[in-house]
Amino acid sequence: MKPDAEFEDTDLLRSIEESGVGFRVASSLLMLVILGAWVIFSRQILQGLGVTGLNQPVAWGFYIVNFVFFIGISHAGTLISAILRLSQAEWRRPITRMAEVITVVVLAIGGFHPVLDLGRPERMLNIFTAGRLQSPLLWDVSSITAYFMASTVYLYIPMIPDIALLRDRGTRPRWLYTFLAWGWQGTPRQHAVLERAVSILMVLVIPIAVSVHTVISYIFAMTLQPGWHSTIFGPYFVVGAIFSGIAALLMVMIVLRRIFHLERYLKQIHFDYLSRLLLIMSLLWFYFTFSEYLTAFFGSEPSEMRVFFYKVTGPYAPFFWGMVICNFVIPVIILSFRRTRTIPGIFIASILVVIGMWLERLNIVVPSLANPRLELATGYYIPSLVEWAMFAGGIATFILGFVVFARFFPLISVWEIQEGRELSVAETSERLESYLPDPAPASSSTVEGGG
Amino acid sequence: MTRWGMVIDLERCTGCGACMAACHQENNLAAVGEEECARDRGFYWLRLLRQVSGSGSNLTVRYLPQLCVQCDDPPCVKVCPVHATYLGEEGIVGQIYSRCIGCRYCMAACPYNAKVFNWYAPDRPGELERGVNPDVSLRPKGVVEKCTFCHHRIVKAREEARIAGRELQDGDVIPACAESCPAQAIEFGDLEDPDSRVSRLAHSSRAFQLLHDLGTAPKVYYLAEMERGRDEA
Amino acid sequence: MASRGVPRWIFYLQVASMLWMWVFVLGISGWIIHLLGLSRRLHDVPSASVGISIVAIPVFLMGAAILTYVFVGLQRGRKAEGEHER
Numbered sequence: 063m064k065p066d067a068e069f070e071d072t073d074l075l076r077s078i079e080e081s082g083v084g085f086r087v088a089s090s091l092l093m094l095v096i097l098g099a100w101v102i103f104s105r106q107i108l109q110g111l112g113v114t115g116l117n118q119p120v121a122w123g124f125y126i127v128n129f130v131f132f133i134g135i136s137h138a139g140t141l142i143s144a145i146l147r148l149s150q151a152e153w154r155r156p157i158t159r160m161a162e163v164i165t166v167v168v169l170a171i172g173g174f175h176p177v178l179d180l181g182r183p184e185r186m187l188n189i190f191t192a193g194r195l196q197s198p199l200l201w202d203v204s205s206i207t208a209y210f211m212a213s214t215v216y217l218y219i220p221m222i223p224d225i226a227l228l229r230d231r232g233t234r235p236r237w238l239y240t241f242l243a244w245g246w247q248g249t250p251r252q253h254a255v256l257e258r259a260v261s262i263l264m265v266l267v268i269p270i271a272v273s274v275h276t277v278i279s280y281i282f283a284m285t286l287q288p289g290w291h292s293t294i295f296g297p298y299f300v301v302g303a304i305f306s307g308i309a310a311l312l313m314v315m316i317v318l319r320r321i322f323h324l325e326r327y328l329k330q331i332h333f334d335y336l337s338r339l340l341l342i343m344s345l346l347w348f349y350f351t352f353s354e355y356l357t358a359f360f361g362s363e364p365s366e367m368r369v370f371f372y373k374v375t376g377p378y379a380p381f382f383w384g385m386v387i388c389n390f391v392i393p394v395i396i397l398s399f400r401r402t403r404t405i406p407g408i409f410i411a412s413i414l415v416v417i418g419m420w421l422e423r424l425n426i427v428v429p430s431l432a433n434p435r436l437e438l439a440t441g442y443y444i445p446s447l448v449e450w451a452m453f454a455g456g457i458a459t460f461i462l463g464f465v466v467f468a469r470f471f472p473l474i475s476v477w478e479i480q481e482g483r484e485l486s487v488a489e490t491s492e493r494l495e496s497y498l499p500d501p502a503p504a505s506s507s508t509v510e511g512g513g
Numbered sequence: 514m515t516r517w518g519m520v521i522d523l524e525r526c527t528g529c530g531a532c533m534a535a536c537h538q539e540n541n542l543a544a545v546g547e548e549e550c551a552r553d554r555g556f557y558w559l560r561l562l563r564q565v566s567g568s569g570s571n572l573t574v575r576y577l578p579q580l581c582v583q584c585d586d587p588p589c590v591k592v593c594p595v596h597a598t599y600l601g602e603e604g605i606v607g608q609i610y611s612r613c614i615g616c617r618y619c620m621a622a623c624p625y626n627a628k629v630f631n632w633y634a635p636d637r638p639g640e641l642e643r644g645v646n647p648d649v650s651l652r653p654k655g656v657v658e659k660c661t662f663c664h665h666r667i668v669k670a671r672e673e674a675r676i677a678g679r680e681l682q683d684g685d686v687i688p689a690c691a692e693s694c695p696a697q698a699i700e701f702g703d704l705e706d707p708d709s710r711v712s713r714l715a716h717s718s719r720a721f722q723l724l725h726d727l728g729t730a731p732k733v734y735y736l737a738e739m740e741r742g743r744d745e746a
Numbered sequence: 747m748a749s750r751g752v753p754r755w756i757f758y759l760q761v762a763s764m765l766w767m768w769v770f771v772l773g774i775s776g777w778i779i780h781l782l783g784l785s786r787r788l789h790d791v792p793s794a795s796v797g798i799s800i801v802a803i804p805v806f807l808m809g810a811a812i813l814t815y816v817f818v819g820l821q822r823g824r825k826a827e828g829e830h831e832r
Contacts, residue, residue: 110654111615112632117553121620121630181615181630181655188595188614193781194788195795199594199618200781204802207774211809219816241756244820255819259812270805285622286588286727434626435724436562436579441553596788 074476077322077468079233085469092462099455103178106448111181115446120431124449125179127423128456130278131306132172133206134299134419138307139165140213141271142339144264152490153335155482156327159475160318161311162217167463168310169210171456176202178452198280209267209274216263219256222246223477238470275303282426289358289369289430298350302419305343305389309415312336314464316409318473327474330405337408340415341397348390368433372440378429381421388418515681516604517662518704518732519688520714521578524739525698528576533559535693536580539663541649543635556629558660559690575738578690578699581606581627581660582723582731589619589628598657604704604732605662615655624724628659662701663688683709704732764817771810775803 105113116123139161146154176199177183193200226246229239246252279299282290292298312333319328355374358366373382393411396402432441467473536542536559545556559580567573587606589598597613600606620628634654637645645651648665652658663686670685683702691699702711711734714720719736752760778799785795 110631110633112549112554112654116632118555118629119620119626120553121617176616179616181617181657182613182653185595185612185614188597188612190777192595192612192784194594194596194790195778195781195785195798196790197592197594197618199592199616201794201798203594204778204798208802208805208809211771211806215809215813219812222816222820237756240752241759244760244817245752245824246820247824249823249825251823252820255816255823259816259819262808262812266805266808273801281618285592286624286729287621431621435624436626 071476071479073323074327074472074474074479075228075231075233077473078228078470079231081469085465088465089462089469092458092465095458096455096462099451099458102448102451103455107183111179113446113448115444115449117441117443119434119441120428120443122179122427122431123443124445124453125175127420127427128453129172129175129179130299130423130427131420132168132175132456132460133278134172134275134303134306134423135310135416136165136168136172136209136213136307137271137275137300137303138168138311139163140209140216140267141304142308142311144216144267144271147260147264148268150493151335152482152486153332155478155486156324156474157311157315157332157336158220158478159217160314160473162213162220163464163467163473164307164311164314165213166210166217167460167467169206169213170463171459173206173210175456198277198284201277202281205270205274205277209270212263212267212270216260216267218242219259219263220475220478221471222256223248224472224475227476228471272300275299282430287430288363288365288433288435290426292354292357294350294354294357298354301343301346301350302422305340305347306416306419308336308340308343309412309419312340312408312412313416316405316412318464318468322468322473324474327479333405333408334403337397337403337411340408340411341394344390344393344397344415351386351390365433365435368440369429372429372433373425377440377442378425382425385418385421385425388414388421390418514602514705516704516732517583517667517686518604518702518711518715518734519580519583519662519691520700520711520720520734520736522698522700522714522736523575523577524719524736525696526576526578526694527696528561528563528574529695530561531693531695532578532690532699533557533561535689536660538644539646539649539689540661541637541645541651543631543652544637544641545633546636549632554632558629558658577735579625579627579723580690580733582625582729582733583660583662585730585732586728588622588624588729592618592622594618603667605664606659607661607664608656608658610650610652610656610658613656615657617657619657624727624729628657630657631655663690760817764814767813768810771806774806778803 114123114125143154143158143161147158177186180186189200189203193203195201222242222244223246225239226243226248229236229243233239276296276299279295283292283295285291315328315333315336319325355370358370372378392414396407396411428443432443434441537544537557540558542558543556545554549556559578562577562579564575564577565572566575583604583606585600585604587598587600590600590606593599594616595612595614597609598606598619599609615630617630620626620630631652631654635652646665648669666688667686671681674681674685683706686701688699688701691697691701700710700714702709704712704715706712714736715734717736719739720734721737722731722734724731782795782799786792
């Protein structure tokens with residue numbers, strides 16, 4: 063990295079160096095929403111979970127739905143960033159930073175949701191003193207903590223050269239960037255250290271990420287409830303998480319591109335490739351969903367069928383079919399044809415997928431609880447103001463996370479773009495040439511004509 | 514080793530609900546009120562499942578008093594993250610109220626929906642406040658609870674037997690529900706004792722367990738009504 | 747302030763944050779081992795507990811090791827005073 067050469071990517075630093083009213087207004091508004099959510103939540107702390115819409119038998123609702131939803135989105139970042147780095151896909155360069163930020167922010171939000179759901183949150187420390195590793199909830203605690211640590215490290219280490227850049231440009235607060243830059247000077251030895259660490263992490267992070275959502279699915283799959291006790295849940299949740307993650311990433315990319323004028327960096331081709339991945343995940347998601355429901359339907363087991371019909375034709379039909387339309391029907395149509403695979407089209411498809419995946423979490427949690435085996439009457443669940451407020455608060459926290467991040471750090475990895483310009487073009491051509499057949503061995507007998 | 518069990522004779526059960534009322538009183542269950550019940554927050558350790566079939570003059574109503582069936586392989590114990598619900602030595606699935614964090618995973622996991630949750634701080638209006646049973650602990654808001662087979666009565670009966678200088682005998686321990694049933698449909702005792710009433714009744718040809726094929730190994734047996742013969746589970 | 751030569755107090759803060767990170771990671775590892783002991787005393791299913799410990803503890807330790815490797819590596823890779831860039 064040449065710090066003294068003309069620096070073409072100054073507009074990547076604009077969000078940091080020219081932040082002003084926009085940042086203050088946005089962050090204040092968001093903090094107001096979050097504060098409002100907490101004020102409403104205080105009713106739950108004071109009076110108990112009775113203020114929610116939860117009841118007997120639907121003991122889990124929005125908090126658990128949002129827990130699974132937010133953690134699902136976390137697969138955007140690290141998984142995509144790690145897999146694209148691992149497969150040496152050069153088009154990942156402007157994307158990985160945003161993806162990694164999504165993961166960290168969303169894990170913090172999602173990981174906190176079970177605490178919101180506790181009847182006695184002040185006793186949460188019992189998990190540390192009396193926790194039972196036999197319980198899927200404890201598996202959850204371990205894997206989410208591991209993933210949070212790994213993804214924070216995976217976000218931070220590749221950020222070091224950019225932080226050093228900001229330090230060298232004298233950006234305030236100077237002490238923060240000096241502290242975080244860890245003495246980076248861009249020497250070859252330092253580059254070697256960084257590259258080795260990143261290459262270990264990108265491999266390590268993938269099984270951790272896969273384990274996180276698998277373990278979350280085990281919370282449901284390890285019970286005996288109809289609609290939950292299914293072996294497909296592990297892979298189903300991972301596929302769904304990657305699916306919702308890519309959609310969230312696309313949404314974030316499109317919005318930030320517009321707000322911070324990143325059109326030079328996030329080009330049509332990036333969206334083209336990512337949206338093709340989204341299309342593939344949509345088809346894959348449909349395949350898993352179809353398998354799951356066909357198996358239940360064909361088996362005709364009474365308690366499974368009650369849950370099945372509750373979703374397909376019963377009170378949850380709007381949410382179930384809404385999910386299918388949002389996750390599969392419309393996105394596949396939009397993303398399959400080049401004419402509709404424009405940035406606005408991709409934006410619509412991504413929003414629908416995010417909504418559809420949220421509906422999927424709802425369809426998993428509530429119907430099985432509302433149709434218990436012994437119950438002769440079906441349960442119901444209507445979320446209350448407190449639950450809606452915390453949902454809004456969670457989304458506001460997500461946006462705030464980005465707003466704050468963009469204020470202090472570049473959203474696109476400056477040094478990796480620079481590295482792409484300087485090194486990757488040559489590296490990639492070399493690699494491509496190695497794919498082509500080797501030259502024929504020189505024959506000693508007949509000679510061909512010249513050249 | 515004692516293993517406590519219960520047998521409920523459905524042929525005798527009239528669906529009067531005295532067992533529910535006795536259980537509420539004995540175990541200091543909160544009175545949730547009409548409004549909460551309408552929101553599907555009915556609070557009970559023992560409830561009457563009711564099945565209505567036929568119509569007009571062919572109308573039949575069947576009752577089944579359902580409580581925590583005290584599984585020997587309890588799904589709720591498997592999933593509790595803090596060991597607040599546990600399988601005791603004598604077979605009773607216990608609940609440590611002071612450790613429960615209120616995550617309600619056990620409620621989601623129980624195939625019988627036997628556990629209830631204190632959505633608000635328990636209310637005991639008027640007379641109920643004065644009529645609290647001192648042998649049973651009061652639960653705070655935000656914890657899960659369920660039938661304990663009137664464990665406090667077991668402890669008391671043991672004490673009395675020890676004072677009298679004899680062993681605990683069949684019939685010494687009577688839970689509140691069994692005591693209150695006017696049709697004497699509920700029997701309670703030691704399943705490990707081959708001579709106890711519950712042991713003999715549990716081996717009757719009319720005996721069945723709820724959701725038997727889930728493998729939870731419940732210790733509450735039901736005796737099927739005789740006109741129908743063998744009941745579907 | 748030149749980019750070479752980090753102020754002393756920032757360097758101490760960096761080292762302190764590294765130590766704090768190790769406290770955290772060793773704490774988590776210790777906690778998992780504590781839960782492992784608890785599950786043995788309670789006669790829980792051993793497979794789940796042991797499985798988690800075998801997987802989770804190395805993951806945390808590796809994360810901490812990588813961070814330490816990067817920090818130490820970056821400090822050692824700095825140019826010495828007066829040395830010019832390559």
